[in-house]
Amino acid sequence: MAPDTGDPAPSGRPATSVDVARLAGVSQATVSYVLNDAPGVTISEATRARVRAAAEELGYAPDASARTLRTGRSDIVLMPLLAAPIGTLVLSLLNELVERLREHGLTLALYGDARSRGVVAARDWTRWRPAAVVVEAHRLTAASVRRLHDAGCATVVGLGAEPSPLVPTMVIDDGEIGAAAARHLLGRGRRNLAAVVPAERGLDAFGERRLGGVTAAAQAAGAAVRCVDLPFDEDAAARLAAGWAAGGARPDGVFAYNDEYAMLLMRALQDAGLDVPGDISVVGADDLPLGRFLRPRLSTVRVAGDVTAAGLAERLARMVAERERDPAVTVSLTRVEMVPRESS
Amino acid sequence: MAPDTGDPAPSGRPATSVDVARLAGVSQATVSYVLNDAPGVTISEATRARVRAAAEELGYAPDASARTLRTGRSDIVLMPLLAAPIGTLVLSLLNELVERLREHGLTLALYGDARSRGVVAARDWTRWRPAAVVVEAHRLTAASVRRLHDAGCATVVGLGAEPSPLVPTMVIDDGEIGAAAARHLLGRGRRNLAAVVPAERGLDAFGERRLGGVTAAAQAAGAAVRCVDLPFDEDAAARLAAGWAAGGARPDGVFAYNDEYAMLLMRALQDAGLDVPGDISVVGADDLPLGRFLRPRLSTVRVAGDVTAAGLAERLARMVAERERDPAVTVSLTRVEMVPRESS
DNA sequence: GCGAGTCACTTATACGTATAAATTCTGTAT
DNA sequence: ATACAGAATTTATACGTATAAGTGACTCGC
Numbered sequence: 151m152a153p154d155t156g157d158p159a160p161s162g163r164p165a166t167s168v169d170v171a172r173l174a175g176v177s178q179a180t181v182s183y184v185l186n187d188a189p190g191v192t193i194s195e196a197t198r199a200r201v202r203a204a205a206e207e208l209g210y211a212p213d214a215s216a217r218t219l220r221t222g223r224s225d226i227v228l229m230p231l232l233a234a235p236i237g238t239l240v241l242s243l244l245n246e247l248v249e250r251l252r253e254h255g256l257t258l259a260l261y262g263d264a265r266s267r268g269v270v271a272a273r274d275w276t277r278w279r280p281a282a283v284v285v286e287a288h289r290l291t292a293a294s295v296r297r298l299h300d301a302g303c304a305t306v307v308g309l310g311a312e313p314s315p316l317v318p319t320m321v322i323d324d325g326e327i328g329a330a331a332a333r334h335l336l337g338r339g340r341r342n343l344a345a346v347v348p349a350e351r352g353l354d355a356f357g358e359r360r361l362g363g364v365t366a367a368a369q370a371a372g373a374a375v376r377c378v379d380l381p382f383d384e385d386a387a388a389r390l391a392a393g394w395a396a397g398g399a400r401p402d403g404v405f406a407y408n409d410e411y412a413m414l415l416m417r418a419l420q421d422a423g424l425d426v427p428g429d430i431s432v433v434g435a436d437d438l439p440l441g442r443f444l445r446p447r448l449s450t451v452r453v454a455g456d457v458t459a460a461g462l463a464e465r466l467a468r469m470v471a472e473r474e475r476d477p478a479v480t481v482s483l484t485r486v487e488m489v490p491r492e493s494s
Numbered sequence: 495m496a497p498d499t500g501d502p503a504p505s506g507r508p509a510t511s512v513d514v515a516r517l518a519g520v521s522q523a524t525v526s527y528v529l530n531d532a533p534g535v536t537i538s539e540a541t542r543a544r545v546r547a548a549a550e551e552l553g554y555a556p557d558a559s560a561r562t563l564r565t566g567r568s569d570i571v572l573m574p575l576l577a578a579p580i581g582t583l584v585l586s587l588l589n590e591l592v593e594r595l596r597e598h599g600l601t602l603a604l605y606g607d608a609r610s611r612g613v614v615a616a617r618d619w620t621r622w623r624p625a626a627v628v629v630e631a632h633r634l635t636a637a638s639v640r641r642l643h644d645a646g647c648a649t650v651v652g653l654g655a656e657p658s659p660l661v662p663t664m665v666i667d668d669g670e671i672g673a674a675a676a677r678h679l680l681g682r683g684r685r686n687l688a689a690v691v692p693a694e695r696g697l698d699a700f701g702e703r704r705l706g707g708v709t710a711a712a713q714a715a716g717a718a719v720r721c722v723d724l725p726f727d728e729d730a731a732a733r734l735a736a737g738w739a740a741g742g743a744r745p746d747g748v749f750a751y752n753d754e755y756a757m758l759l760m761r762a763l764q765d766a767g768l769d770v771p772g773d774i775s776v777v778g779a780d781d782l783p784l785g786r787f788l789r790p791r792l793s794t795v796r797v798a799g800d801v802t803a804a805g806l807a808e809r810l811a812r813m814v815a816e817r818e819r820d821p822a823v824t825v826s827l828t829r830v831e832m833v834p835r836e837s838s
Numbered sequence: 839g840c841g842a843g844t845c846a847c848t849t850a851t852a853c854g855t856a857t858a859a860a861t862t863c864t865g866t867a868t
Numbered sequence: 869a870t871a872c873a874g875a876a877t878t879t880a881t882a883c884g885t886a887t888a889a890g891t892g893a894c895t896c897g898c
Contacts, residue, residue: 164620164645166854177878182856191857192875209613209641214621215568216854218559219883226603231592244604248575252606259570259603260588262596269553276508277558297553301508384786410783417787439754440784442728443761510884521848526886535887536845560884563853 165208174204181205185212218279223302227256227466228280230271230289231264232309243462250463256281256470269293276301282470283307287314305469311359318469318479320462324356326486327451328363331405331433332375334449334488340403340431341373346415348407349381357407360435364405376401380411387418394430395422402430403494409434409441409450416444416493431494446492454485509552518548525549529556562623567646571600571810572624574615574633575608576653587806594807600625600814613637620645626814627651631658649813655703662813662823664806668700670830672707674795675749675777676719678832684747684775685717690759692751693725701751704779708749720745724755731762738774739766746774747838753778753785753794760788760837775838790836798829 167185171178176197183191184201204210218224248258261275272294275283279302287308295316298306308319328345335343345364347357361377368375380386394400406412412434416426426432426446434441434450441448465481468474511529515522520541527535528545548554562568592602605619616638619627623646631652639660642650652663672689679687689708691701705721712719724730738744750756756778760770770776770790778785778794785792809825812818 162644164617164641167856168854178855179857179879180877183877186856188857192877194876197876209617211617211621213563213623213854215559215562215623216883217856219557219563219853219885220855220857222883224559231589245575248604248606249608257603257605259601260592261601262592264593273508273553273555277555279557279559297508300506382783413784413787417789438784439726440757440782443757445761511886512884522885523848523850523887524846527847530886532887536847538846541846557884560853561886563855563883564885564887566853 164213165205165210167210167212169208170201170204170210173208174200176201185210222279223281223304224279225256226259226278226280227251227282227284227470228259228261228275228278229284230261230266230275230286232286246460247463250460251467254463254467254470256467267291267294269297272297276303279303281305282466284309284320284466286310287317287319290314290316292316299475304471304473305475307466307469311355313477313480315477317477318474318481319477320465320481320483323363323482323484324359325363325366326484327435327453328360328365328405329367330363330451330486330488331435332364332367333371334490335403335405335431335433335494336368336371336373338403338431338494340401342400342402343368343373343375344378344401344404345375346378346380346404346406346411348411349379349386360405360407380415382411382414384414384418387414388421391415391418391422391424394419395424400430404430404432406432406434408436409438409448412448412450412493413440413444416448427492427494433494437489442491444493449491449494450489452487452489454487508557509549509554511554511556513552514545514548514554517552518544520545529554566623567625567648568623569600570603570622570624571595571626571628571814572603572605572619572622573628574605574610574619574630576630590804591807594804595811598807598811598814600811611635611638613641616641620647623647625649626810628653628664628810630654631661631663634658634660636660643819648815648817649819651810651813655699657821657824659821661821662818662825663821664809664825664827667707667826667828668703669707669710670828671779671795671797672704672709672749673711674707674830674832675779676708676711677715678777678793678834679747679749679775679838680712680715680717682747682775682838684745686744686746687712687717687719688722688745688748689719690722690724690748690750690755692755693723693730704749704751724759726755726758728758728762731758732765735759735762735766735768738763739768744774748774748776750776750778752780753782753792756792756794756837757784757788760792771836771838777838781833786835788837793835793838794833796831796833798831 167181168178171181180193180197181201184193184198185205251258267289268291271289276298282305283298283303284307287310290308295306306317308314308317309322310319311323313319313321332343343364345361347361365375380390404415406415412432416432419426419430424430434448437450437452441450462483511525512522515525524537524541525545528537528542529549595602611633612635615633620642626649627642627647628651631654634652639650650661652658652661653666654663655667657663657665676687687708689705691705709719722734724734748759750759756776760776763770763774768774778792781794781796785794806827
């Protein structure tokens with residue numbers, strides 16, 4: 151490792167713009183003008199060079215809180231913790247998002263309360279004078295949005311299953327996932343569909359949405375859909391499969407909430423002596439790598455996560471710059487793609 | 495939704511402590527004393543009540559940047575983006591961590607540069623005067639740690655595979671995972687072990703560690719271990735399995751880097767006509783839910799994520815409070831537990 | 839009856855920055 | 869020579885907070 155040079159004042163508090171000014175032999179204001187490339191101010195090239203050299207020598211970095219206090223606005227994009235469990239989609243976004251936002255001079259801060267809502271929450275969020283707040287739309291109210299704007303927040307962006315009437319929204323429409331699966335199953339000649347939805351709390355909201363998409367697509371084609379609640383549990387899956395193996399109320403095509411439920415179900419169906427896809431087609435969602443190792447290989451609906459991450463950051467940065475506040479603006483984060491394999 | 499009361503001044507910039515003081519008929523200093531429960535200052539109960547009522551009425555929340563500027567220290571725990579891909583362990587931590595830290599009055603901020611190191615990076619990190627910085631230990635240098643401390647950072651916590659000589663470290667020792675698997679296999683009478691390690695970049699560091707653990711445990715028992723590089727790819731797995739099915743250089747126990755590689759491998763072994771665990775025992779890691787749906791059910795090594803998340807936050811909060819800087823302090827984040835099932 | 843001591847406050851200041859307003863300097867046209 | 873217009877820079881101020889230092893008003897012991 152290199153000896154890590156670059157800090158000639160090896161100890162003591164970090165340098166301020168006053169320190170830089172003193173070293174460069176100019177006033178503090180000049181330092182600020184130079185380092186911020188202030189428009190409408192003329193500073194000679196010689197002075198600029200001296201200031202920059204001094205700043206470099208002292209390892210100067212402007213104090214973020216002082217700057218925020220002065221300007222009334224920070225470079226923070228505040229993202230209150232999501233109430234819904236962070237899934238792989240959001241995770242894959244997070245990594246990318248942080249880096250991209252930085253390229254636009256913005257810092258992502260996760261904030262630690264998944265439950266508070268309305269004005270009380272907004273009060274808390276405004277304490278850092280964030281440039282933007284990205285939050286689940288259902289946690290916003292008209293008053294809270296006003297409060298955020300009053301506090302200098304350039305834009306408030308909602309996240310949700312549908313556009314919010316209050317703010318520009320990034321729509322994560324799980325319905326499209328179910329719809330894609332249903333269209334695929336219908337395209338393969340299946341007419342008697344079932345949607346397997348988690349019985350677990352917390353996932354139910356997503357499950358509802360995906361189910362809704364299946365239902366809508368099926369209805370459009372005049373096919374029937376039944377909904378099946380399934381806990382993530384082998385015994386429950388075995389009971390379900392046994393019923394289908396014995397009785398006549400058996401669907402010929404199943405969309406499972408995600409790949410994990412699909413795998414659970416497929417295993418149970420096979421153990422009950424049913425053939426996949428001969429007797430029943432199975433489609434999952436999320437395209438887990440493991441789906442390809444099953445026999446038959448699992449068909450799935452992929453949500454293109456990383457594609458939208460860069461775009462999301464870009465969009466967010468632009469919204470901040472343009473102070474976008476029009477609730478009519480919506481961005482869809484769900485780019486859905488059917489990946490047919492052997493199970494359907 | 496409730497009509498969202500609580501903001502009698504429906505518009506205009508957020509209230510400051512001066513506004514509260516004016517409404518309560520006291521000085522700004524009094525407001526600060528009351529709301530911070532300042533020790534060593536006596537304020538009558540009547541006044542306290544008036545101040546609190548005024549603060550509530552105005553929806554006052556102290557400006558974080560002003561407070562930081564004044565005190566020289568924020569309540570931010572800065573976590574520069576991890577260079578290593580965020581895994582499920584870290585993810586499960588993240589959710590929990592944010593909430594727990596908040597209970598201690600700390601805010602987690604993800605910061606957007608996964609590559610910068612040393613003093614240059616430290617300069618950037620200090621701009622928010624964080625209370626603590628949690629970062630991969632290899633990105634720190636002696637000078638950068640000094641800089642962070644000089645900037646008022648109560649503690650700098652390293653993350654890494656082994657204790658850092660510079661700072662207190664949270665050790666994520668992947669070696670223990672491999673060791674647990676190896677001990678398990680040896681306990682089942684396997685003497686000819688193999689460790690399957692990803693050929694992919696990015697995971698190789700972890701792979702090395704897990705392999706190291708296997709090797710150490712095996713050597714201690716006088717058993718042999720061979721290392722196998724495997725890309726995450728069905729063809730490669732099939733070739734490997736075919737070789738083992740045909741030749742004599744076949745191990746009787748395999749530890750795979752994680753459950754996904756284990757599933758890939760097990761599938762290939764079975765397709766090649768080998769019996770698991772009859773011919774070869776297979777052990778994975780991470781305890782993915784899906785492992786239970788395979789036939790045979792997959793044995794795995796579980797890393798207790800959520801257990802350590804609360805503890806991590808607790809530890810972090812204490813380190814901040816006590817300004818812990820002793821590099822000899824280490825916290826192990828890897829609580830490892832063998833989950834034997836049918837594949838071994 | 840009077841300094842000492844507590845209580846209950848207020849006044850004043852500094853943190854580090856951005857920027858409006860004021861000032862000095864340097865040619866240049868009159 | 870003298871006013872004048874930029875150019876180049878400095879001076880001064882405000883952002884909102886925490887806290888040291890100061891100020892009366894009371895109580896109390898003697």
